[in-house]
Amino acid sequence: MKKLFCLMVAVLLAVVTVSPGLAGEKVFVEGRAADSLTLDPHDATDGPSNGVLLQIFDTLVKFRDDSTEIVPSLATEWKTSEDGLTWTFKLRRDVRFHDGTPFNADAVVFSFERQRDEKHPAHEGKFAYWSYMFSNVEYTKKIDDFTVEMKLKEPYSPFLSNLACYPGRIVSPTAMSEKGVEHFRSNPVGTGPFRFAEWKRNDILVLVANRDYWGEEGPYLDKLIFRVIPDDTARLMALLADEIDGMGGVTPETIKILKEKKRSDIKVVANVGMNTGYLAMNMSVKPFDNPKVRRAIAHCVDKEQIVREIFQSMGKPAKNIIPDTLWGYNDDIVDYDYDLEKAKKLLDEAGYPEGFETELWYMPVSRPYMPNSKHVAQVIQRDLGRVGIKAKLVTFDWGTYLSKLHNLEHSMCLCGWLGDNGDPDNFLYALFDKDNAEKGSAQNYACYLSEEYHQLMLKAQRVADVEKRSAFYREAQVIFHEDVPAVPLAHGFNLALVKGNVRNFIFDPQGANNFQKVDLEL
């Protein structure tokens, strides 16, 4: 008995591990909530896939590190024809793919045509983002080895921003053609700062430094490992136990636990995300057709409290539907202040001195723009009650919730948007233009049908000049503010935790972490 016990203790002690790894090698282990689904850069739509693909592939143009401004990447310069239909790109000449083959016009044509052309031999996949962002592209053509031309069916200015997104990534045609798309999905070959090495699904994914990277800087890490730890608390534990160097999927709740642990060697990395949470009022339903009622409700929302308590201050109160990191943001707008007296007065004027009964729908899931939709709904419900509006809280499972919103079955609902391409069009047109208010597939949950707003959206889509487009969007935000089809609530922060010795860990405008410049102090 005693011997057995001693043996068991001995075995237990024998397995106590020391962390392995070669001395001096810079290895960064990132803990993440979910595994990548595919490593085909043109077919991926989820964050975890994108987070890896971003390190392996480059695009013709990219966002600047800290804004949505477009700067050169694999293309050095570009120009647009006068009618805005033909775009010509000059390509870099000194770039090679990870498999040693050269990057050139053929690779660009292959990458885009495999998504567009249904008869292309490598057209295997759903290409959801291509049809969403590039259905307007007629063709991509090689002019010479380092020049390509893209032809649009009609002028569409967000096109350039779209090229910095998922479908704009350039793949090695040799790698994809020789071994097939299926093989490529788990063995991707690009031109980016990291090369693909190994993938054990739902466990770890390993990238190694591309020592021949063409960029002016980086990579500084030798190895980048993504490890799946689905549970938020378990991920935090792994960070606290020094098993990982950084983690994403950080919620305000995680920050709260971290504060209690008082660990000064762990840094919180935060910036305003490209997202907005808002309260939409269905204008096709009474009494929300009345602008005074909508303004009254805007005065009832205590955004400061919502951000402080529900976002744990890891967000920023919103006054516009686009976040201020986007160009075209109108900072002159003065927000409706939290003032119940003003709200009552407006309700009086609108003919509802006693208030009314309605429903307030809240999301069953947590998103960066709305960490706890139910709590947000409760705060709003309380204040609406104080001015006589009795709002019943309602929710459904997420799939049902979305399809009911698309069907415009709600009165008031909480919802939000994660921006795709950093273009104001992606928020202002996608979410509130009358084109998108058709029952069944409505994305415009306010059923906002303003013609004046619609005209501005169309004009902004048709000019290429960013200054001019900016002016249209600023004007549109003024109209939106007066009409209040929705009350913008907050922009949630992109949040990550990293160990103290991590340098240059930043978020790109889409909320992903580019590891090109990340370094470790050993």
Next chain:
Amino acid sequence: MEGEKVGRYLLRRICMMIPVLLVLSLLIFLMIETIPGDPAEIILGDHATPEALARLRTEMGLDRPWFVRYGAFLGRVVRGDLGESLISGAPVLDEIKAKLAATMELSVFALAVAVVVGVFVGFLSAWKQNSLFDYLSTVGALLGVSMPIYWLGFLMIIFFSLHLGWLPTSGRTTATLSLIPVTGFYGIDALLAGDWHAFRDVLAHLVMPSLCLATVPMATIARMTRSSMLEALNQDYVRTAKAKGVSTGKIISVHAFKNASIPIITVLGLQFGTLMGGAILTESVFSWPGVGTWILQGIMARDYAVISGGTLVVSALFILVNLGVDILYAFLDPRIRY
């Protein structure tokens, strides 16, 4: 003659599995049918147009009545085709193989711990009935069955990983460890590769999850062993053996224990189900890349192929284990004849 009988019995039992599996598959199919939304929406995502949705629904046959689709589903399952994951596009069968090895490694380890400790404790508390050890083990077993695995898991992580720094918090291996999977059982793979360092790493990662997963079955087995041992010890044949002057050790190990083991085996079979259920929780606490977390993610993402395929395979496994248990009876209890 005897062998022929057993063979016929086995055949009958295996045939009886067919209707059970059929009902099971129908239940799974109907359960998924009641979830709002459909696979077409999942495949095309948020940006899908209604026309594209309608087209894909026709293509996938989603516009046909449910029994027609159930028939098609059955047809595919019989041919060993569980479909492809709607989210990752990979064949469900391939995915399940990799995940199953991870879960099996954990479950086998946990079951071994549960059986060794559970039987030992139960045995001892029956032998020393009403002793301090007996009382302590009763309290321990009660705690064991009522302990929420989630809570216990985190408690263990906080104590063994954060405070003592002895064991890793999660995963099957350290992230930087390179181990090439051959069998999928990492412990065996490490031994095959002759990599002692990797083996230690794998073992260290197994300790907490398997202890955590073993808690409930361990407690149940301990209680079951205790009560069936007590029952056996009070039987006439034990008294006769005592009267004949057989040694206490022999009475317990030969006369009592063999008879007491039948209910223990039954519980063992049933505990396998608990292990599978508990594996979902344990796997998510310890980020164990097994079937549990995989099905859970499938449910979250409404990946219909993963939910139906995964549940079907796990249930079939459960039925198989129970069949195995029934066959074991025959060897243990000569009264059971087929």
